[in-house]
Amino acid sequence: MSVDAVLDVVAAVCLLGGALLSLAAGVALVRFPDLLSRMHAAAKPQVLGLLLVLLGCALRLRTGVDVTTLVLVGAFQLATAPVAAHMIGRAGYPHDRIRTDLLITDELAAHLDRLHADRRP
Amino acid sequence: MTPAARRRNQAVAMIVLVTVWVLLWGTLSWANVLGGLVVGLVVLTVFPLPPVTFAGRVHPVPLLRFALRFLRDLVVASVQIAVLALRFGHPPLGAIIAVPLRVRSDLNLTLTAEALSLVPGSLIVEVDRDAGILYVHVLGVRDRAEVERFRDGVLELEARLIAAIGSAQEQRLIREHTPSTLEGSSR
Numbered sequence: 326m327s328v329d330a331v332l333d334v335v336a337a338v339c340l341l342g343g344a345l346l347s348l349a350a351g352v353a354l355v356r357f358p359d360l361l362s363r364m365h366a367a368a369k370p371q372v373l374g375l376l377l378v379l380l381g382c383a384l385r386l387r388t389g390v391d392v393t394t395l396v397l398v399g400a401f402q403l404a405t406a407p408v409a410a411h412m413i414g415r416a417g418y419p420h421d422r423i424r425t426d427l428l429i430t431d432e433l434a435a436h437l438d439r440l441h442a443d444r445r446p
Numbered sequence: 447m448t449p450a451a452r453r454r455n456q457a458v459a460m461i462v463l464v465t466v467w468v469l470l471w472g473t474l475s476w477a478n479v480l481g482g483l484v485v486g487l488v489v490l491t492v493f494p495l496p497p498v499t500f501a502g503r504v505h506p507v508p509l510l511r512f513a514l515r516f517l518r519d520l521v522v523a524s525v526q527i528a529v530l531a532l533r534f535g536h537p538p539l540g541a542i543i544a545v546p547l548r549v550r551s552d553l554n555l556t557l558t559a560e561a562l563s564l565v566p567g568s569l570i571v572e573v574d575r576d577a578g579i580l581y582v583h584v585l586g587v588r589d590r591a592e593v594e595r596f597r598d599g600v601l602e603l604e605a606r607l608i609a610a611i612g613s614a615q616e617q618r619l620i621r622e623h624t625p626s627t628l629e630g631s632s633r
Contacts, residue, residue, distance in 0.1 A: 346524055353531030362540055364569055365527060365585045372564050373524040390472030397469050407563030407570070414571045414583065427537060429593055432544040433572055433581040 336384035343377030350374065359424040360417045368410035375402055459495055460486045500553060502613035509610040516561060523566040530586050540585045541593045542571060545600045548623045549608055549616045550578030557611075558604050568596070 353366030379395045386392065418433070460483070467482030468474055530538050547558060552575070559570045559580055572581040584596050605620050612620070 346528060349528035349531050353527065356531060358537040361569065361571070361583050362538060362585050364583075365566060366531065368563070368569070372566070373520050393469040393472045397466065403564060404560070407560045410563055411559070411570045414569050418571050427539050429539055429541040429587060429590065431542045433542045436544070436574070436581075 332384050332387070336381040339377045339381030339384065343374045343381065346374035346377065358427060361414060362427075364410055364414050364417075367413075368406055372403065372406060375399070455495070455500070456490060458500070459490060463489060500611075502608075502611050502616060504611055505609065508606065512606045512610040515606060516565070519565045523568075526586060527566040538586050539588060540583055541587050541596075542581060542583050543593060543597055545580045545582055545597055547578045547580060547604055548601075548619055549604065549612065551616070554604065554608065554612070554616070555580070557607055558600070561603060561607065562600065568600075 350366045354363055357363045357366055376399055379399050383392045383395050386395075463486035464479060464482035467485055468478050471478045471481075547555060555573065555575065555578060559573065562568045562580070562582060563570050567585050569583045569585075570580055571583050573579070574581070580600070582596075582600065584593070587593050587596060608616050608620050
């Protein structure tokens with residue numbers, strides 16, 4: 326088997342793996358019970374799923390210009406995905422969209438008033 | 447901040463901006479590097495960065511160890527969350543835990559939070575910047591023991607990060623506090 330064929334097979338595996346992870350995240354988004362657990366599903370497939378898809382594309386395209394663009398897509402995705410997830414989690418936390426009966430422990434509830442008071446002097 | 451430290455920060459920012467510019471064009475040529483320098487200069491002048499103090503230095507071997515462990519965590523946790531999503535039965539339990547970090551610098555707080563957020567199953571809900579405490583929502587834990595194991599895991603992640611990019615003083619801080627915090631967290 327030639328090098329090209331091997332690379333194509335690896336690329337196909339990466340693309341399929343990434344697609345399957347994204348599918349699992351979509352299912353999780355529908356099935357998970359509350360805002361916080363859905364945030365996990367909404368923010369995370371971008372990470373490994375997207376990295377695998379990008380890797381698959383890079384192995385298939387194999388030209389310098391395309392690969393550098395894919396590297397940038399991956400880097401910015403890794404840098405920004407946690408920020409978006411954190412902002413939504415933080416905005417959603419004190420509201421009743423969160424099912425406290427599914428939490429084993431909540432060590433934030435007692436500190437929330439103090440944290441918010443610090444921000445609004 | 448001393449002028450020398452400020453110049454060092456600006457030099458690092460400049461190198462990153464030029465690298466991004468060259469990657470966007472896709473070819474390494476003098477025209478692209480010079481263009482990147484001009485664009486970087488404009489960006490740094492028009493949008494001055496808030497001072498981020500990078501006191502440490504990069505240690506290649508611990509950095510590689512951090513990266514490999516991060517990739518491993520990423521794969522393991524992605525599969526776990528995927529299984530959790532497809533499993534029938536009870537809805538997954540979660541917990542919100544407070545993890546006080548040992549090194550309270552903005553950079554360490556940010557990087558630890560980013561690395562935690564990127565791994566499936568953990569999410570930063572709130573940050574107490576003054577006290578250096580991360581409030582983490584963790585998904586897929588079953589009991590208190592697993593919660594405590596996760597807390598130790600966050601502290602280990604911080605230790606790996608500081609080993610990779612921390613200063614000698616920060617590494618001493620980690621070493622001095624590791625035994626007591628890991629014992630204390632089993633309460």
